[in-house]
Amino acid sequence: xxxxxxxxxxxxxxxxxxxxxxxxxxxxxxxxxxxxxxxxxxxxxxxxxxxxxxxxxxxxxxxxxxxxxxxxxxxxxxxxxxxxxxxxxxxxxxxxxxxxxxxxxxxxxxxxxxxxxxxxxxxxxxxxxxxxxxxxxxxxxxxxxxxxxxxxxxxxxxxxxxxxxxxxxxxxxxxxxxxxxxxxxxxxxxxxxxxxxxxxxxxxxxxxxxxxxxxxxxxxxxxxx
Numbered sequence: 072x073x074x075x076x077x078x079x080x081x082x083x084x085x086x087x088x089x090x091x092x093x094x095x096x097x098x099x100x101x102x103x104x105x106x107x108x109x110x111x112x113x114x115x116x117x118x119x120x121x122x123x124x125x126x127x128x129x130x131x132x133x134x135x136x137x138x139x140x141x142x143x144x145x146x147x148x149x150x151x152x153x154x155x156x157x158x159x160x161x162x163x164x165x166x167x168x169x170x171x172x173x174x175x176x177x178x179x180x181x182x183x184x185x186x187x188x189x190x191x192x193x194x195x196x197x198x199x200x201x202x203x204x205x206x207x208x209x210x211x212x213x214x215x216x217x218x219x220x221x222x223x224x225x226x227x228x229x230x231x232x233x234x235x236x237x238x239x240x241x242x243x244x245x246x247x248x249x250x251x252x253x254x255x256x257x258x259x260x261x262x263x264x265x266x267x268x269x270x271x272x273x274x275x276x277x278x279x280x281x282x283x284x285x286x287x288x289x290x291x292x293x294x295x296x
Contacts, residue, residue: 101131108140117144135164139171151178169198177208185212203229203236211245219249240274243267244285251292261296264289 108123124141127134142157158175162168176191192209196202210225226246229236236242244267250260268289271282279286 101127101134101137104130105134105137105140108137112140112144117148120144133164135161142171142174146174146178151181154178155182167194167198169195173205176205180208180212185215188212189216201232203232206232207236207242210242214245214249217252219252223249238270240267240270243270244289247289247292251295257296260292264292268293 104123104127108120108127111117111120111123121141121144124137124144127137128141131137138157138161142154142161145151145154145157155175155178158171158178161171162175165171172191172195176188176195179185179188179191189209189212192205192212196205196209199205206225206228210222210228213219213222213225223246226242226249229239230242231237243263247260247263247267250256250263253260268286271279271286271289274282
């Protein structure tokens with residue numbers, strides 16, 4: 072990724088009702104295979120989880136939530152291409168699923184497909200307009216595409232929704248970057264850069280060391296004030 076961000080990619084897992092303790096040898100039906108895959112997912116045994124989601128799908132190709140969960144496991148393993156492929160299949164089944172749209176939108180973001188990311192995140196936002204998480208990503212996508220004025224609109228929304236987002240330095244960091252790319256907006260760029268810098272400096276020292284690039288960019292904006 073081009074930048075470090077503290078927001079954790081949301082993982083969506085669907086679980087069926089408890090079916091009892093199953094062994095690998097006894098797991099036969101699609102439900103049983105799926106439940107075993109869920110167990111492995113919870114235990115962090117991702118390769119085994121994928122194997123059992125594969126078996127679930129082989130047993131029942133229309134077991135849509137196996138695709139959704141497998142996409143989540145691929146996400147955890149950093150295999151965004153395969154995660155997107157599974158989410159494509161799930162969204163053919165449930166075209167309006169906000170969770171799947173959000174997840175695929177973030178996967179598109181992580182792979183630099185910003186226009187596709189905007190499409191999915193915008194659809195997800197229609198069902199959850201006050202999501203700080205989604206507004207942030209939509210704003211950063213627009214920043215990446217050079218749409219600075221609209222990026223600012225979406226990046227400012229999280230700062231007004233909840234205290235956690237209002238204290239998150241990343242919102243102000245990207246707002247400062249946007250303003251720094253707009254003529255006659257250098258004063259605003261400076262103000263937000265100082266705000267982002269102060270919030271970033273307030274983090275634990277162990278965390279600050281991961282943000283040297285961002286600190287350098289903020290110092291450059293401030294020095295040009």
